[in-house]
Amino acid sequence: MDAFAENTARFVAELDAATEAHMDWTRRVLRCAVLRSSPGDDVLADDAHCRCRFGRWFGQQRVAFERVDADATARLFAAHERMHGAVRTLCSALLAGAPGRAEELDAFEQTQAALVADLGRLKTQILENCARSDPLTGLPLRHRLESEFERCRAQARRNAQWLVVMLADVDHFKQVNDQQGHAVGDQALRHLAGVLRGAARGGEPLFRYGGEEFLVLLQAADRDAAEQAAERLLQALRDAPMPLSGGAALALRLSAGLARAGADEAMAAVVERADRAMYEVKRNGRDGWRWDRDDRH
Template identity: 45%
Template sequence: MGLGIGSLCAGAGLHQAGAPAWVWGVMLVYCFAWPHVALRISLRSASPYAAERRNLMVDSFAGGVWPVAMAFNLLPSVLLLAALAMNNFATGGAKLFGKGVLAHLAGAAMALLLVGPKFLPETSFMTVLLCVPFLLSYPLVLGVVMYRLSIELSRRKDELVLEKRRADEANLTQTRVLAELAARDALTGLFNRRHMSELLAQHCAASQRSGGGFAVALVDLDHFKRINDSHGHAVGDSVLRAFAEQAGAAMRGTDTVGRWGGEEFLVIYPCSSADEAAQGAARLLEQVAAAAVTIPGGETLTFTVSIGLTGHAPPESVDALVERADRAMYQAKSQGRNRVVTLPEGAGKA
């Protein structure tokens, strides 16, 4: 459409310059046949964008021919060259614009050889009138193209933002899943020792800042080595998993239980003294004693635990707190197992 309307400008200039018939023929072929050829070249090319840039160089070459053929008629020459310059710059920036200027000069040189030099820059009123459609339509078409481009860019930007948000959410979810897996014991699904140590450090720091207390229990499965030796490690693993299930059911929503190592488990009772946490420890003791594991042959196996309980006494360290809970747990063992022994906050070694 652009070349069709542009032919009015070029035709007016050629008419005013008295161009020979063969120049008219070339112009008509270029304006009405070349656009279809250029489109087919682009569509069939492995790189349509590169093909279109080459087509623009053909247009730029022709853009150098027509001003010479029009005897440099001012208005149509300026309009055609300005339109080509905008196309080149919009498509390929300054680099393609520079190549277009060279193509203009090459086209002008060829035209000078074929039609000879002629300089009639005055533009007649009729030529001005025939250039008006191009003057009106080209900016309008350019505006429509730019508007559609801005809409497409805005849509693409929204898509990219949405894709990035989804990718960030997926990465965040994956990070959370990995962090959760890294904090869990593979066998029991409870928190592992590293994570429990971090929680203990956090509770100790909070306790020292606020003065609020918390309690800790060390839980050890009674006669666990005998279970492994008598029934095998697969049954021992089932006992560990059964304890984890019973411990999860016995905990309050704020309590945290984790595997401390082997058959030892650690429980954190937030915002509780040792006496207040004793009720939860007793509930855990009873729930475990009532549980049973089915072993090969269809028999059931029951097991018990010994629990050592103590409270945190600021500003004592995590190591001192756990050491006292450990002493309480060994006292429970020495007193017959299947019981809770509580050592008060700050109780030293016997």
């Protein structure tokens, strides 16, 4: 199993274990109701939602969840905290010899149901994303590109920005495979994807387009901003050679073409123009970027 699939499988297994731990937590709440025994600090403390196993694990993994679905993650976090609040009130009353209130029990049942539902949806999305992502680099694949292109174009239009397709190809990659071997070639693609992912900013989704080609959707205020974004990504790679065994390092470089998406231009046409510009860079020294000729004005 490749590393990306292993990471996804581990993440899902941890999610299942943390969810099961919450089921055990629920059983302790039931014992409190029947036997009046203390359910523990991860139920009674004011910050119990951060102390339970699920809460601790979810807090550590929240950024990963937000990458999948930020809205569902926010709902899940809020439902988990409200559920703990309702149970804390119920158990505290029971341990003090007072009857529980129906509204608190209703709140617990409703928030627990919402929590389980959102967890199920997020787990499904995580597994779907795994199937739609490149197993070598972890980047989304090109079959997700068209919907993201339209989403970014609509967002750029609302914000009076440009949407620019940046298509980049690794320079002399065949030599890497021929001279260093395909294992090093795979390592180079993972390294490159990690560098680009780290250098990309919000509004700059990154895709593995195919082979040694990568595609970035840039939302930029104007031409200068798009050029600065392209140079930032290329410079990040220049500044991060890939370490090799024995203390050596492999310098990786990209040739990139830029094409501004027209208001109604088909995505395939924009990508074709970016590809045309990219090959002009290849023919003129590599390691750089260039606008498509239709955008040089």
